[in-house]
Amino acid sequence: MGKQTGFMEYDRQVRRERDPAVRTKDWFDYTAPLSDKEVQIQGARCMDCGVPTCHVGMEINGVTSGCPVYHLIPEWNQLVYEGKWKEALDREHEQNNFPEFTGIACPAPCEGACVLGINEPPVAIRTVERSIIEKGFEEGWVVPKPPEKRTGKKVAVVGSGPAGLATAAQLNKAGHLVTVFERDDRVGGLLTYGIPEMKLSYDVVMRRVEILQQEGISFVTNTEVGKDITTEELRKEFNAIVLCGGATVHRDIQVAGSQLKGVHHAMDFLHSNTKSLLDSDLQDGNYISATGKDVIVIGGGDTGTDCLATSVRHNCKSLTQFDIYDKKGLVRDMETNPWPQYPTIHRVEYGHKEAASTYGEDPRAYAVMTKKFVGDDNGYVKEVHTVNVRLRYDEAGNKVRDEIPGTEKIWPADLVLIAIGFRGPEQDLIEQLQIETTAKSTVAADYDDYKTNVDGVFAAGDMRRGQSLIVWAINEGRGVARECDRYLMGETVLP
Known part of the structure; x- marks a missing residue:
């Protein structure tokens, strides 16, 4: 020390x-x-x-x-x-x-x-x-380190988010020939199109991808497995398949008016903005714009904060973020949230600071439940109706939110962004491969071996565990690579 x-x-x-x-x-x-x-x-x-x-x-x-x-x-x-x-x-x-x-x-x-x-x-x-x-x-210390020899085994990795990239990197180190399939036009998955540029630049993603390419990994973009290339073709060409497609099915808000124009999922908003920004510096207009609009962001997590920061840069008219929870304390409650648990405290993130600087106050409204969206004669959202709620737990320990009479409110809104998370992975590819799923619709594969019920097909990341953190995706990418290597070679050289 x-x-x-x-x-x-x-x-x-x-x-x-x-x-x-x-x-x-x-x-x-x-x-x-x-x-x-x-x-x-x-x-x-x-x-x-x-x-x-x-x-x-x-x-x-x-x-x-x-x-x-x-x-x-x-x-x-x-x-x-x-x-x-x-x-x-x-x-x-x-x-x-x-x-x-x-x-x-x-x-x-x-x-x-x-x-x-x-x-x-x-x-x-x-x-x-x-x-x-x-x-x-x-300093030039991060350089390509291709494997000294190849095994001749070929692995297809479906999805180029953090789990897919970690999987590919590790399998390549073991000497296998790895091809990563990405349905979008750019590599990176969530890293590229789910996190805005001012937080994680695409240059940072590509800087690493270019090293992976120089190490021998192949990337195939604009290719959706199960549509642009069949699962039969994939199984015929590769010795193993690793599914790292993420949990991309949006969690919907179940209230009247959710189908109105101007009500969007947060990821659609962020994806379109980043793509247009990278394609044309927003000059092509192919994005969901918040310019001049009253914007409501529903959801108090990181994605909601990214929506705030993006909307501010669009020069929106007003900006409000609904959080279903009460405002938290500045220090952790050591009785209900003891160390080493992650501290559940009030945080002021970059998007909150930017909104406060631009519009004069923190954009968050706490303990707010959305009741309905109301549209105009042309089918565009114009209002969000809410009520404040009080959280309690029933006898079974389930969360119950009681509405507080007299707290009803109507908010003007031209753009509503729903940032309340994801339900699980899309099912088309899973069904084509006849892979078993869990009650949560995620791929059924144990954390220890990542094997699905289909021989030679593995799954990792959010597609297996559900919506989670980038660091867990990397953990699972490394883990599934180790078990895939063991499947291919009878033993593994990977940690």
């Missing part, structure tokens, strides 16, 4: 955020990096605690705590503090194929499980993680 009192001497510092009044005029990264020295100081805050929990991913009451890819966090914090950046990069890559993705878009459950976080602000793990990989690219 290089700095035994570092956690007592130094305050937590994360990447700086650019001025909201400036950054909302562009689509560039809303953050700015720390200096090397500042990052080294953050590494010094790591306590080298006797039983670190930051790097051990688990689920507690259905919520992730710690790092699911078992990142060697104390080790690379120490190496950064000592100025050994290249060694720190090697430690990052030991457990995580894509630290740039998790360093940007992961909610950092590792920080929630940080021992220092029991009574002090936790170590800025995500900031250090991103700083290491960015320095690695800047």
